[in-house]
Amino acid sequence: MSDLHKPNRRAVLAGGAAIAAGSAAYAGAPDPLITETRDWAKSLGDGVDATPYGLPIRFEDDVIRRNVEWLTADTISSINFTPIHALDGTITPQGCAFERHHSGAIELAKQDYRLMINGMVDRPLIFTYADLERFPRENHVYFCECAANSGMEWAGAQLNGAQFTHGMIHNMEYTGVPLRSLLEEAGLQTAGKWIFVEGADASGNGRSIPMEKALDDVLVAFKANGEALRKEHGYPVRLIVPGWEGNMWVKWLRRIEVTDQPVESREETSKYTDTLADGRSRKWTWVMDAKSVITAPSPQSPIAHGPGPLVITGLAWSGRGAITRVDVSLDGGANWQTARLAQPGRKMAMSRFYLDIDWDGSDMLLQARAMDDTGYVQPTKTQLREVRGLNSIYHNNGIQTWWVRETGEAENVEVS
Amino acid sequence: MSDLHKPNRRAVLAGGAAIAAGSAAYAGAPDPLITETRDWAKSLGDGVDATPYGLPIRFEDDVIRRNVEWLTADTISSINFTPIHALDGTITPQGCAFERHHSGAIELAKQDYRLMINGMVDRPLIFTYADLERFPRENHVYFCECAANSGMEWAGAQLNGAQFTHGMIHNMEYTGVPLRSLLEEAGLQTAGKWIFVEGADASGNGRSIPMEKALDDVLVAFKANGEALRKEHGYPVRLIVPGWEGNMWVKWLRRIEVTDQPVESREETSKYTDTLADGRSRKWTWVMDAKSVITAPSPQSPIAHGPGPLVITGLAWSGRGAITRVDVSLDGGANWQTARLAQPGRKMAMSRFYLDIDWDGSDMLLQARAMDDTGYVQPTKTQLREVRGLNSIYHNNGIQTWWVRETGEAENVEVS
Numbered sequence: 001m002s003d004l005h006k007p008n009r010r011a012v013l014a015g016g017a018a019i020a021a022g023s024a025a026y027a028g029a030p031d032p033l034i035t036e037t038r039d040w041a042k043s044l045g046d047g048v049d050a051t052p053y054g055l056p057i058r059f060e061d062d063v064i065r066r067n068v069e070w071l072t073a074d075t076i077s078s079i080n081f082t083p084i085h086a087l088d089g090t091i092t093p094q095g096c097a098f099e100r101h102h103s104g105a106i107e108l109a110k111q112d113y114r115l116m117i118n119g120m121v122d123r124p125l126i127f128t129y130a131d132l133e134r135f136p137r138e139n140h141v142y143f144c145e146c147a148a149n150s151g152m153e154w155a156g157a158q159l160n161g162a163q164f165t166h167g168m169i170h171n172m173e174y175t176g177v178p179l180r181s182l183l184e185e186a187g188l189q190t191a192g193k194w195i196f197v198e199g200a201d202a203s204g205n206g207r208s209i210p211m212e213k214a215l216d217d218v219l220v221a222f223k224a225n226g227e228a229l230r231k232e233h234g235y236p237v238r239l240i241v242p243g244w245e246g247n248m249w250v251k252w253l254r255r256i257e258v259t260d261q262p263v264e265s266r267e268e269t270s271k272y273t274d275t276l277a278d279g280r281s282r283k284w285t286w287v288m289d290a291k292s293v294i295t296a297p298s299p300q301s302p303i304a305h306g307p308g309p310l311v312i313t314g315l316a317w318s319g320r321g322a323i324t325r326v327d328v329s330l331d332g333g334a335n336w337q338t339a340r341l342a343q344p345g346r347k348m349a350m351s352r353f354y355l356d357i358d359w360d361g362s363d364m365l366l367q368a369r370a371m372d373d374t375g376y377v378q379p380t381k382t383q384l385r386e387v388r389g390l391n392s393i394y395h396n397n398g399i400q401t402w403w404v405r406e407t408g409e410a411e412n413v414e415v416s
Numbered sequence: 417m418s419d420l421h422k423p424n425r426r427a428v429l430a431g432g433a434a435i436a437a438g439s440a441a442y443a444g445a446p447d448p449l450i451t452e453t454r455d456w457a458k459s460l461g462d463g464v465d466a467t468p469y470g471l472p473i474r475f476e477d478d479v480i481r482r483n484v485e486w487l488t489a490d491t492i493s494s495i496n497f498t499p500i501h502a503l504d505g506t507i508t509p510q511g512c513a514f515e516r517h518h519s520g521a522i523e524l525a526k527q528d529y530r531l532m533i534n535g536m537v538d539r540p541l542i543f544t545y546a547d548l549e550r551f552p553r554e555n556h557v558y559f560c561e562c563a564a565n566s567g568m569e570w571a572g573a574q575l576n577g578a579q580f581t582h583g584m585i586h587n588m589e590y591t592g593v594p595l596r597s598l599l600e601e602a603g604l605q606t607a608g609k610w611i612f613v614e615g616a617d618a619s620g621n622g623r624s625i626p627m628e629k630a631l632d633d634v635l636v637a638f639k640a641n642g643e644a645l646r647k648e649h650g651y652p653v654r655l656i657v658p659g660w661e662g663n664m665w666v667k668w669l670r671r672i673e674v675t676d677q678p679v680e681s682r683e684e685t686s687k688y689t690d691t692l693a694d695g696r697s698r699k700w701t702w703v704m705d706a707k708s709v710i711t712a713p714s715p716q717s718p719i720a721h722g723p724g725p726l727v728i729t730g731l732a733w734s735g736r737g738a739i740t741r742v743d744v745s746l747d748g749g750a751n752w753q754t755a756r757l758a759q760p761g762r763k764m765a766m767s768r769f770y771l772d773i774d775w776d777g778s779d780m781l782l783q784a785r786a787m788d789d790t791g792y793v794q795p796t797k798t799q800l801r802e803v804r805g806l807n808s809i810y811h812n813n814g815i816q817t818w819w820v821r822e823t824g825e826a827e828n829v830e831v832s
Binding site for chain 1: 447449454456458459461462466467468469470471473475476477479481482494495503504505506507508509511512515516517520521523524526528530542549550551552553554555589616620639641642644646648720721724725726727729756759768770772
């Protein structure tokens, strides 16, 4: 950019790269945006009555959920993607958090809401929404990732943008009641080893969850990022199953049956299982393994300036625990640098990472590689395919590559 | 409520209160909301194209910012309040985070944005928005509280709701560049002891900040809760001054002048100073001291059920550091119980607290009292008035009382 200075040696910041941004205020032609009084400094702006509930400014109207027409062409079973390429930080605003439903988003009022617990309990119970509000609550930030996130990439680099390759994920602060409290209230019997959870929508979307998880950290949640769940995220109540695939986070939660064995429903047999090269399928692959993606630069967020200081940023998460480290490669995995985590990793929550570099203007093969507190290291796509073959659509947590060209534009590619 | 059981001894949970929620599924008349197939389980809901940017469901349309007509009757200088009585957790969604402007919310596009740093620097600089994006970024959750929050309460209990008494506050995850980096880039001179910061709106809203704070934790932020700032919060760039009064968090940030002394602008002399009983005024009262409020039950969130398990919840924060403890009184300050913090306190960020009680159905005088990691204890209103008199409108962090009646309704009162 013409108004950028060359790097100067005085301003040596983190990472050793000199920052060249800014222009001398009084060098060259005066900038009328500074020297002249603009309209917005001469007249009144909007009063506080303008927006009782505020929306993004019109200039940001491209920061929206998007779908892929050919992926889910009907409204019965559909999905859209979080615009992670345009976000920063770790919290996903509800308004642009991806949605996935099997029979559409239903409208269910609080007064019509009921949650039944039945099966192997001493006392089958029906809870109203107001009942749930009387149990002790917890708050936790957790990511929710669809098992099929990055699923199209099993067949090679296909979708050109982080929103589409990795956007079936969001990360929100949930408020809810531990499921453990409700099961204890119903008098959980010792023979009960599983629960089967169902939604109130037409799909039902039933899933079996082992009792150990149900009694550990599962929440029956009614708020996300402080306010009520959005309709498309299961208003008024959804299940939160930290670190486990999003399909188990049943929306419009209607029924929890305590059983002595799993139900083996459609959603955990013909769907949400991983068919291997030899035709056998892995099942009960609930945990979302450690994964990361560079959100900028990326195909939808090209570099908008020339050589010099460049912020590389992205997201990392692990269903097994906390992210402890993210490495970034500029050359397709030959060399790695450890990125800076914006905060210490939190269990089953997204971490934001940054790598501040002095870009020389040549093309790059950008990759990120996540590690978690169990010692797990995110694999390459090649490593994944060697073990899993090419039949699956779920649980692709392979390392993503963006080819960033000299122009700053980026493209989804694979390196061997 | 008729469908609640009496407490049973088996289900003894945190706090020792037995939870009675839920009803026996097969006792009494069947509940058609469980036994009959409802419309929402028989037909398709909305597809993912319905809301590229999602909004709250229509049933939540009372969870909005509100103003008080008589408080700021013009659009030139106006404020509204966060509906904290209806929120939970700690994150405030941008859409319902309070706004305060001195000349209205202006519309300023990124390409028209400039930030000038001048004064006692080696190299005056003008930054474009794209320039700012090239500096190393940080993420932090911070609260922003207007100095006048609870200001009407100096004159006694007046506004009947936590939204109005304590709603000039929000708590968001910010992404931005440390101001330190920009000052270093400009070549800060050792004689520079203060900065004067101005907005691009007609009010300018200029404030002086000592250099020690400017170099410590002040951020030049462009995102909140992951996405761009809303127009009313200073899009595209605002200043974040952690723990200090909201008026210093200059929106539409336009200019930072490095000076050797404070400017003593209107906003820090005739306004945002605290006039004492003897007519003298305290100035440079930047820090927002430790404070708390019970958000539910409260006048806008009455108890919707009879005696038995009741969740009391609220928010606490301190501009001096992290909240370490919150106590709750049911009897106007005679006896106190330590509440449960939902997370360990974070510096200059909101904490959510809960007290789970077995309500006997009698009336209560509910109070919360916050403590921070400096040892500061939130004072009573009486204690505050003894020191500050009644002339001030700012910095009222006295303990709030809600009188909760047997009906569950609550009212703003004071106890001596």
